[in-house]
Amino acid sequence: MGSEYAMFVEYGTGIVGANFSHPNLTGIAWQYDVNSHGDSGWWYPTDASDPNPSKRFREGSGWWAWTAGQASRPFMYMTWKWGSQHVTQIIEKDINDELKRWGAKMR
Numbered sequence: 001m002g003s004e005y006a007m008f009v010e011y012g013t014g015i016v017g018a019n020f021s022h023p024n025l026t027g028i029a030w031q032y033d034v035n036s037h038g039d040s041g042w043w044y045p046t047d048a049s050d051p052n053p054s055k056r057f058r059e060g061s062g063w064w065a066w067t068a069g070q071a072s073r074p075f076m077y078m079t080w081k082w083g084s085q086h087v088t089q090i091i092e093k094d095i096n097d098e099l100k101r102w103g104a105k106m107r
Contacts, residue, residue: 010076014069015039022072032069041068 011022011030018032035042046056046065055066 009073012070012072014041014067016069016071020071022074022077024077039068041066
């Protein structure tokens with residue numbers, strides 16, 4: 001997955017994303033259905049290995065699939081949330097491990 005696609009996974013797209021949005025949209029002006037497709041969705045170019053589409057057809061040498069968008073899958077937000085909750089513990093453990101190696105103790 002390319003980094004340019006990551007934000008669409010994080011926040012979701014289309015009417016599906018609007019219904020299952022990101023858990024933290026505070027201060028973010030993310031637009032889910034920018035082209036007003038609604039429940040009609042849209043067709044996008046793909047290939048035969050695409051596991052997503054329930055509606056797919058082949059035209060010439062390419063494949064097309066239908067979607068109404070995707071729900072938010074906030075991998076970056078959840079990683080940040082976990083890290084921010086555990087960073088102090090991780091740093092203290094690493095410092096203590098190094099101090100032990102040197103025969104010192106943390107105050």
